[in-house]
Structure formats: structure tokens, C-alpha cells
Amino acid sequence: MALASRIKVVGDAELSRIHEATVEILEKTGIEFKSEEALALFKANGAEVSGHRVKIPRALLEKSIESAPSSITLWGRDEAKKITIGQGQPRTHVEPSNGCVFTHDMDRGRRASTMADLINFFKLAHQSPVCTIGGAIPVEPNDVPPEERALRVFFETLKHTDKPLKRNVQPAHEIEEMFKMYEVAMGTGYLADHPSIYASVNPLSPLAFDTEPIETIMTYARHNQPVTILSCALAGISAPMSLLGAAVMQNAEILGGLVLSQMTQPGAGLIYAPASAVPNMMNAQYVTGSPETHLINIVNLQLAEELYHLPTRTMGGLNDAKVPDAQSGYETMQNLMQCMLGGAHIINECLGVLDSIMTNSFEKFIMDEEMISRVLRFMQGIDGIHTDLSTELIDTIGPQGSFLTHPSTMKNCRTAWRPTVSDWNSQEMWEKKGSEDVLTRANRIVKERLAACPESTLDPDLEKELSAFVESRL
């Protein structure tokens, strides 16, 4: 029995008011699309186009929302790892962090990330039981030339995980190349009926889509691969200060992307990803730990889930701490609770991330896994043996008795949630074991996990073939 309710920020009446305001923005203000191909498609579908500005009529919007699926099956190279995203999924899906410029660990502090760091993050994500999705670029490989990064990173992705994959915006030719490479592993024609990779695409807030994001939406749709449209508008800078105003605007942006994907390929998978933020208005910097931020994004999750019936995603574990300290913990937990209980189907930027997504920490990855596992357990609610009201048992044991030795306790005592890195020892035992703080334990776990991880998830011949594919194209 899942929780009886999730977090709702607004009531049903407010939701339809927000939807109507969005329709007004799309019909009256419109959105800019910097692509002739997209503009032609909009025109052909009855939208009003002038210059790059597209005014999307209600009918086209409604038709597009209708054709977008309410759940998506995403395949892994290991088909046992395939997941359902959206309606009917059993638990929140977790995606590795993305885009961090710096790596942090206890041994070496903060430094520019390298490919070696990236591979270690890939390995942690592959082994992680809470992480159901692979890929992304948890840290930027600054030691690889930019023009080689796309293919080299994708090769390491395939080498180090067989989970379903997440990728970023790329020009169409690079996407085609990557899909070809995936089919080297899975067989020609595999992707057409196996959605396996989704890309995260950003509108350029307010209300615009640039060329490459558009190419990504259209190329993925044509290959039957999903995209996730993620708005990251800053309230007061690239969105209204009003929390509902920001929700309306990012709704218009995400739906604008949805219409484009559905015009390209009706039924293409579309994951709705509200991830706007309330920045630090003192200096206009991006910050992620404000308790106000998810008042915006949960309104959008409500719209997607209750009115549009779409799979959803949001950046769930952000914080502004520079090191894995107490602030990193409480801000992360605040955001995880809000986003997961708000019903997001996928959370990203939640495994290791620090410093407003600039830095990724190995130790924090381990701490985040436990924080996510705590919330996942809470969201499972009361199920299985816990639904037993136990009146008979309470009667049997009676006043002053003990449940500790009863068979029902014996039988179930190992089913209760346990921490993976937090300390539950007594003070005395903790001291006896070396008085380690959580960071030190996490550091040790990282090393153990990396040592135990296989060097490759690929069959050696396939690995050679993929490597040759990459080299032939560089």
C-alpha cells in the first residue's frame, strides 16, 4: 500500500486555472523555435508562425498531449534492467548526476574532473541498487578534447553499464552516430522498437528553443527514443518572481517541446521535467537549496500527472554546499523529500552532487544513495506484514510482555530498513570502531565498491568492435 497521498501544492481548481493561463501564453505570446524545419512543421500543423515565433493553438496542443504516452518502457542492454517510466512504475527512478565540472573526494579535495573520475562515477552508478538508469555525464572529462568527448564518453558509458541510458543534447549527426553505435551492440534496427536512450533537452527560458535542442527532440522522436524537456528557469531572472507565474511559464515551454515531438512522431515518449529554481536575488546567482523552489516544480508535477498524464522528472537532490557537510545533507534531504513525495517519476542530479551542480563528490554519492533509499522506503508506505493490525498478538503478549521473542518478530526482524552508511552504533561501540564520521565511512565504501566493480560490462569482442567504431570516426 503506497502512501495515501503525495504532496500537492495547489488544489484541482487552481490546476485548471494554471492550465488555461498556459494555453493563453501559447496562443497569444507564443514560443520561439530557431529551426526552419520545426517552423515548417508547426505551420503545416496549423500554428501561426511569424519569424521564429510560433503561436500554438489549443487544438494542436490538446491533440499533442493526447498522443504523448502516459508511460514509457525503457530498455537496458541487460533486458532484465528495463524500466517503466510513468503510470504503473513501482518506485521512483534514479538517474546519475550530470554536467559537474569539478570532482570532490576526501583524499584529493576539489579538482577539475577527468575521464578517470567519470569512469569511477559510471562504476558507482552501475553497481548502485537505488540507481535504475545509467549514462549521463556525472562529471565532465576535462582531459578529453571537446570534439572527441561525445563518442568517447558514449563508449565508456556502454562499457561500464548495461542499464537504460540518459544522454544530453547533441547535433543530429552525432545522435545518428551514437544510435548506430548502440545498434552495433544490440543489432541493426533494435532501437526502432526498443526505446533505450532518452535525452534531456532544455528550452532557453524564457520561451525559446535553440537549434540543437530542436534537432535533438526531432531526431530522437524519429528513432522512437524518448526525450525529456527540462526547464531550468530562474524565478525573477528568466521567469516571473511569482511562483505560479514561473510554473505557468515553464509549463508553456515544456508543452511547446511536447508539441514539437508529437508533430514529428505521434506517440514519441516525452518526459515532462520541471526544474526551475528560486535564485539568490541578492546577487542573481543560481542556487538550489531554497525551500521555495519546489513550490514551483511540484505544481508542474501535478499538472503533468493529473491533467496531462505524462511521465515526469526533476532535479531531486540539489544543494549549494561546497563540501559534503551538514548543509549538503539537509538541503539534499529537503529536496529529495519534496520531489519524490511530489510524485516525480525520475529524479536526477541526486547522486553525489554539490555546489549548485558544479561539483560531484564520491562520498556524497554514497550518502545520497542512503538518503534516497530512506525516502523510497517511506514511500512504500505500509505494506506486507505491516498491514496486520495485530490485535491477537497484542492480546497474547499483553501488558508488560515482550514482542522480541515472539516468532512473528523473529521471522520479520531482517525485513526492516537499515542504513548503508549512517552509524547506528552506541557511543561506546562507535568509539571502539575508530570514531569514524560518515564521510570517512563513505570514503571507505567508495573504495570497496570501485575495487569490486568489473572493468567492463561488454563482451571482449564487442568491446573491440565498439572501440574500433569510435576510432574510425575520430
Place this chain on the structure above:
Amino acid sequence: MSDLQSITDALIAGDDNALTQKVQDALDAGTNASTILSEALIAGMDIVGGRMETGEMFIPEVLMSAMAMGEAVAILKPLLAEGEATSAGKVVIGTVKGDLHDIGKNLVVMMLESSGFDVTDLGVDVNIDTFLTTIREKNPDIIGLSALLTTTMPMMRETIAQINASGLGDGVKIMVGGAPVDQAFAREIGADIYASDAGSASKLAKEMMHA
């Protein structure tokens, strides 16, 4: 004196209507335009700048003051002697090729404009040729490059190299910034100024002009 103080107060409050009215009143009362500019307006913007650094004033408030300042200067301009209200300097700025991030760069533009710089903003995803053509055309004192991606930081280096190779870099200062950029990288690629935020960008630009 008190009319100058009330001008400064209106400027700090970012109240453009009150400010332009008070400037007009002061002129009508015979106050010298040059005195209003230096003792009420520029002095006021110095206070605003200081309050921004300490966090007493928030960025939107600072920008309101700057916009009000612009309106007041427009009234004074015809009455000032040649050279008194000329721009602080000319800047050509843009986010380098391949990069679409512009929130920070836009903020830098606003702060430079509010310090009296004449700014040509080339927008985002700006290729090297566009920089070169605009530099030729505008003859700026400062060239500003912004990048938010590690994948576009090399484009910053390339842009600077091309500016220098074309001889357009002589006598021009190059300023760089953006979240992943730091002082060491700026030095390495031959930039003259690294600014970590918009406030220091305008401050360093002013210092550079007086250097």
C-alpha cells in the same frame, strides 16, 4: 545642498519619476548640470555600488537605480561641457560559439551599462568572425567573452588567439568570465581581466580604463 541630497536619495531608491523631476527642479533652481552629475548622481551610484557589494542592495534594485541614472543623465547631457558625459568606455561582449548560457553575461552587460559603458552585446553562440567584424567596426576598449561550459572554454582561447592574430587585440583589454572559468584559466589563455561576478566585472572594467 539639500536638493542634491534628495536627487541622490531618489537615485538610490531607483525612483525614476522622482529622480527626473528633482533633476529638473534643481536645474530650474539654477544648479549647475555638472554639479548635479558629479555630486548627486555619480556620488549616488558609488553608494549603490558599495551597497551592492555588501549585499544591502539586491541586484534588481541596483539595476533600477542604474536605469534611473540613465534617464537623469539624458536630461543633463545637452547642458554638459564636451567630454563630461562621454561613455566610460566601449565594450563588445558575447557568449562564445557553441554556448547558449547568457543569464550571467546579460547581468554583466547591465552592470557595465549602469557604470556608463557603451556596450555592444552580440548575444550567445557568437562565432569568431562576428567578434572580429564587430571589433573592427566598434573599435572597443574592452572585449568581453563569457562561457559556462567546459566544452566551450577552449573556444574562448581560440577567440582570443584569433583576435590577437588579426592584430585587433592591440591596445584592447580582454575580459572573461563564467561559472567554470577561473583566474588561472584566464591567465593561461591570455585574457587581461577575469571577473567572478557582474559587480566585479564592472569594477575591474572601470579600473582598467583608468589604468
